[in-house]
Amino acid sequence: MSLFPRHQGVLDALKNRGRYRELIARNGYDFASNDYLGLSNAPFMRQAAHDALDRGVGVGAGGSRLLRGNDQEHVLLEQEAAAFFGSERALFLGNGFVANMAIFSTLPQLGDLVLFDSLIHASAHEGMRLGRADTQSFAHNDVAEAKLKIENWRAEGGEGRVWIACEAVYSMDGDKAPVAELYELAHQTDATLIVDEAHATGVFGDSGRGLSHQIANDPNVLCLHTCGKALGVSGALICGASVLIETLINKARGFVFSTAPSPLNAALVRAALNELQVNPDRQNTALAQTARTHDLAKEICGFEGFESQILPIIIGDDKPTMALAAAMQDKGYDIRGVRPPTVPKGTGRLRISITLNTPIDVIERMLHDLNDEMSALGLEAKFNG
Ligand SMILES: Cc1ncc(COP(=O)(O)O)c(C=O)c1O
Numbered sequence: 001m002s003l004f005p006r007h008q009g010v011l012d013a014l015k016n017r018g019r020y021r022e023l024i025a026r027n028g029y030d031f032a033s034n035d036y037l038g039l040s041n042a043p044f045m046r047q048a049a050h051d052a053l054d055r056g057v058g059v060g061a062g063g064s065r066l067l068r069g070n071d072q073e074h075v076l077l078e079q080e081a082a083a084f085f086g087s088e089r090a091l092f093l094g095n096g097f098v099a100n101m102a103i104f105s106t107l108p109q110l111g112d113l114v115l116f117d118s119l120i121h122a123s124a125h126e127g128m129r130l131g132r133a134d135t136q137s138f139a140h141n142d143v144a145e146a147k148l149k150i151e152n153w154r155a156e157g158g159e160g161r162v163w164i165a166c167e168a169v170y171s172m173d174g175d176k177a178p179v180a181e182l183y184e185l186a187h188q189t190d191a192t193l194i195v196d197e198a199h200a201t202g203v204f205g206d207s208g209r210g211l212s213h214q215i216a217n218d219p220n221v222l223c224l225h226t227c228g229k230a231l232g233v234s235g236a237l238i239c240g241a242s243v244l245i246e247t248l249i250n251k252a253r254g255f256v257f258s259t260a261p262s263p264l265n266a267a268l269v270r271a272a273l274n275e276l277q278v279n280p281d282r283q284n285t286a287l288a289q290t291a292r293t294h295d296l297a298k299e300i301c302g303f304e305g306f307e308s309q310i311l312p313i314i315i316g317d318d319k320p321t322m323a324l325a326a327a328m329q330d331k332g333y334d335i336r337g338v339r340p341p342t343v344p345k346g347t348g349r350l351r352i353s354i355t356l357n358t359p360i361d362v363i364e365r366m367l368h369d370l371n372d373e374m375s376a377l378g379l380e381a382k383f384n385g
Contacts, residue, residue: 018318019339028334030357031366036203036309037282038356039232039272048271049264057267061260066249069260077266077273078237084273085209085225086216087239091248092269094261096198096226097123099236101130102252103194103224104165107244108133111160113153115146117177119170121196122342134158140170143181150189162191168200168211172343172351174310176200179211186220194222202230203309208276208283219243230286231272235261286356293354293363300367301374303381313350313370314382321348327373333366347382 002008014020039045052073053059061069074092081090093099104127108114112133116124119140128135136153138146150162164186166177179195186193197210205213208230212223219241227235238248248255275282290309297303297311315321318339325337328350339348350370354363374380 018322026334028329028332029362029366030355031333031335031352033355033357034199034229034353035232035357036199036230036353036355037208037232037286039202039230039275042232044275045232045268045271048268052264052267052271058263060262063259064256065260066256071260071263071266073263073266073270074260077270080270080273081225081237082239084207084277085223085237085239086213087223087241088217088219089242089245090237090239091245091255092261092266093236093238093255094258095228095234096196096224096236097126098254098258099224099226099238100124100196101127102248102254103222103238104128105130106248106252107222108163109160111158112163113150113158113160114163114165115149115153115191116165117141117167119173120165120167121171121198124165124196133160133163140173141175141178143178143185146182147185147189150185150191162186162189163194164191165194165196167196167198169198169204169308169310171199171310172338172349173312174199174306174308176204176211176307179215183212183215183218183221192220192222194224196224198224198226198229199308199310201225202272202276203283203286207280227269227272231269233265233268233272235265235269237269282356286354289356289360289363290354292360293367296364296367300364301371301381309354311350311352311354313352314347315349315379316346316382318348320377320379321350324373324377324379325350327377328366328370331366331369331373333369335366 057073061071063069077092078090100123104124108131110132114128114133114135116137117140118137136149138149164182166182169176183193195212200210202208204211215221216223222240225237227233294306321337325335328335335350335352338351
């Protein structure tokens with residue numbers, strides 16, 4: 001008899017439904033990471049770590065930024081990030097999850113409305129749960145519905161500020177948000193647009209500035225650039241108007257009551273941002289490799305409609321999804337299945353990501369094997385891209 005029978009019961013139920021999650025070791029070619037530019041283990045990044053240590057950068061901050069933890073590396077990173085991404089200010093936090101919690105729990109006020117895309121990340125949901133504003137979703141990428149929801153909310157007496165929230169590139173679907181149209185809607189309705197650039201930073205936009213690169217200087221736009229994906233390190237940069245950044249510094253509990261990220265971490269993010277600026281080849285190579293992969297996926301598997309380096313192969317039910325993932329792992333590819341609640345029910349999928357860690361000939365071979373395994377298991381992708 002388990003000491004924690006209720007917890008054991010929940011775990012057993014997950015196992016029965018094919019939804020039990022386990023930590024498995026990294027194995028095989030990388031088709032699962034978000035290390036899109038291959039920076040996490042790049043020689044120049046390792047060298048940047050040595051150089052930072054040699055110039056005396058600390059490995060720990062020693063406290064909250066508001067106490068002793070405010071290190072020069074954090075300050076320099078924030079100045080460089082604001083200049084690079086084109087915002088008035090930037091704030092560095094330990095990771096994107098905490099950053100989204102900070103944004104959504106702190107900035108929208110009582111009486112405001114947060115209108116979010118239905119596929120927005122779990123961390124934004126956590127923030128909204130802690131916040132005091134009204135929240136409503138709009139159908140994925142449906143700008144017309146978003147507009148209607150704002151009009152209805154106003155017609156029903158909503159008087160506060162509207163915050164429209166989207167991801168630039170959706171983490172599990174790999175499609176892009178209509179950022180320009182959402183920006184236009186925000187403009188028309190006097191709303192503030194929040195763009196989570198997690199999967200676009202480093203990959204899309206001028207020098208990897210993300211899909212919001214042309215609007216990031218508007219104080220009515222707030223952007224989140226996470227540093228653990230294409231930037232290869234960890235952390236997150238919230239970029240926006242000074243008044244919003246200062247509100248976060250004063251009010252975001254995950255910032256105020258938490259040890260600052262390691263200064264070494266900040267130094268490495270600085271190195272990654274510098275790389276985006278001095279070596280455009282890296283972004284261009286990643287984009288070219290993704291484009292070639294889209295062509296190969298069509299030729300070899302008949303898949304169409306992919307928009308980014310994230311390829312969702314939607315199978316449907318959980319068990320066949322995981323069986324296909326296991327078959328691909330057996331062939332030497334680190335490909336993971338993703339099930340509800342991470343994705344909507346009935347849309348279990350392989351989430352294949354294309355990174356500079358895996359060369360194009362291996363990607364081509366993987367697509368042939370994927371095609372063969374799907375035939376062998378009698379599976380068809382329901383919807384691609
Ligand atoms: C869209 C999106 N936002 C935020 C996060 C959280 O970022 P981090 O991994 O830095 O905590 C993720 C991570 O998966 C993400 O996909």
